[in-house]
Amino acid sequence: MSTLHVALQILSDLVLAAGVLFVLTGAAGLHRLPEFFMRTHAASITDSAGAGLIVLGLLLRTEEFPTALRLVLIAFFLMFTSPTASHALAQAALGDGFRPQGIRGRKTS
Amino acid sequence: MTGWMLIDIALFAILVATGIAIAQIRQLFAVAMLSGIFSLTSACIFVMQDAVDVAFTEAAVGAGMTTVLFLGALALTRTREKETPRTRSLPALLVAAATGAALVYASQDLPAFGIADSPVQTHPVTERYLVTSAEEIGVPNVVTSVLASYRGYDTFGEVVVIFTAAIAVLMLLGHGATRGVEEVPPPMRDRQRVLRVVAKLLIPYILLFGLYVQFHGDYGPGGGFQAGVIFAAGVILYALVFGLDAARSGVPMRVLRPLAATGVVVYGGVGVATLMLGGSFLDYNRLAPDDPAAGQHLGILLVELGVGITVTAAMIMLFYSFAGRGVRRS
Numbered sequence: 001m002s003t004l005h006v007a008l009q010i011l012s013d014l015v016l017a018a019g020v021l022f023v024l025t026g027a028a029g030l031h032r033l034p035e036f037f038m039r040t041h042a043a044s045i046t047d048s049a050g051a052g053l054i055v056l057g058l059l060l061r062t063e064e065f066p067t068a069l070r071l072v073l074i075a076f077f078l079m080f081t082s083p084t085a086s087h088a089l090a091q092a093a094l095g096d097g098f099r100p101q102g103i104r105g106r107k108t109s
Numbered sequence: 110m111t112g113w114m115l116i117d118i119a120l121f122a123i124l125v126a127t128g129i130a131i132a133q134i135r136q137l138f139a140v141a142m143l144s145g146i147f148s149l150t151s152a153c154i155f156v157m158q159d160a161v162d163v164a165f166t167e168a169a170v171g172a173g174m175t176t177v178l179f180l181g182a183l184a185l186t187r188t189r190e191k192e193t194p195r196t197r198s199l200p201a202l203l204v205a206a207a208t209g210a211a212l213v214y215a216s217q218d219l220p221a222f223g224i225a226d227s228p229v230q231t232h233p234v235t236e237r238y239l240v241t242s243a244e245e246i247g248v249p250n251v252v253t254s255v256l257a258s259y260r261g262y263d264t265f266g267e268v269v270v271i272f273t274a275a276i277a278v279l280m281l282l283g284h285g286a287t288r289g290v291e292e293v294p295p296p297m298r299d300r301q302r303v304l305r306v307v308a309k310l311l312i313p314y315i316l317l318f319g320l321y322v323q324f325h326g327d328y329g330p331g332g333g334f335q336a337g338v339i340f341a342a343g344v345i346l347y348a349l350v351f352g353l354d355a356a357r358s359g360v361p362m363r364v365l366r367p368l369a370a371t372g373v374v375v376y377g378g379v380g381v382a383t384l385m386l387g388g389s390f391l392d393y394n395r396l397a398p399d400d401p402a403a404g405q406h407l408g409i410l411l412v413e414l415g416v417g418i419t420v421t422a423a424m425i426m427l428f429y430s431f432a433g434r435g436v437r438r439s
Contacts, residue, residue, distance in 0.1 A: 077311070077314075080307055080310060080311065081307070081311070084303060084304060084307040087303050087304075088301075088303075088304055091301070091303075
């Protein structure tokens with residue numbers, strides 16, 4: 001095993017661990033946060049940062065090109081679809097009259 | 110091995126939790142979403158058991174199409190489940206408990222998972238499918254050769270069932286003809302800008318992926334059923350984001366109706382052609398008498414195409430007729 005190989009493995013482990021951390025953060029946030037928009041934000045962290053970092057971590061330890069290409073495609077579509085889903089969710093909630101709570105309105109001078 | 114075990118246990122736990130939640134929750138919108146999650150979890154379990162073709166179908170039909178149709182149906186009815194009086198739920202509980210007990214009792218007789226000398230493994234047909242099919246049909250994906258060739262009759266039946274179901278829905282719900290005019294108010298349209306851009310970006314890839322699944326089904330997981338649903342999903346996404354009228358002007362009902370029948374005709378036509386060539390119904394060897402494997406390839410390609418066409422048309426028609434009703438009411 002070359003040094004590069006080992007370095008990639010360690011980097012991959014770190015990135016995967018970071019991804020798992022984000023997924024857990026998202027799960028905790030979805031459970032604990034008090035309000036709809038905050039929970040949506042937490043859930044979107046799971047999709048974007050969590051899943052994105054996990055795919056990146058897997059990418060660092062693939063050796064075959066076709067697998068790597070598939071992972072890149074998955075990451076690409078994930079980066080488009082999951083933020084869009086969160087955005088659509090938040091927009092739909094706004095459209096239904098939900099307003100973010102606990103935020104003081106900015107005073108217009 | 111234990112790692113796989115843990116994943117299995119986790120997935121089954123999610124499945125049970127989702128099932129309990131579906132039984133408990135009365136908000137039908139949440140129930141529709143949960144049933145999508147249930148299907149997606151089942152698809153993961155199928156992947157764990159190496160049944161990727163089944164997983165693919167479950168993910169596309171169960172999690173995708175069924176959820177959309179549930180939501181379409183919810184738009185037509187009330188979104189809260191009617192309370193069943195307790196006196197009437199007792200017999201239901203008894204029946205469910207008895208059925209469950211019978212199933213658990215029967216499961217004792219099942220061979221252990223993955224055991225080598227279970228009837229499935231020792232039956233001669235298993236070897237025929239797994240070993241001889243490589244020479245007889247020459248398609249790497251055994252599932253496709255079983256589905257489209259060895260069990261071509263059954264699959265034809267399934268296609269006819271889908272066709273019939275689509276016709277029945279059309280008869281019940283009408284042809285999805287809109288009477289009211291669907292007009293998205295401008296602020297709403299403004300809010301959907303991100304959705305529109307992303308949908309425009311994704312739809313071509315979805316359709317391309319549908320074609321890939323359709324024609325790559327001989328070599329990997331996929332085939333006409335999955336491809337049809339994916340293709341229909343692309344059109345349905347377009348209808349959801351850009352409005353039903355836009356979708357109907359692009360993919361009109363008068364095109365879909367003949368298409369749904371065309372798929373069945375293509376499938377049946379291959380069968381009739383083999384009859385004409387002196388073989389039995391759906392005996393693809395007759396399509397190329399000199400090279401039976403080539404005949405099998407051609408036959409499988411054609412019938413899968415028929416399946417794909419019918420499923421695509423049927424799914425889009427189902428969506429149109431549900432969504433069209435929703436528009437008319439408002």
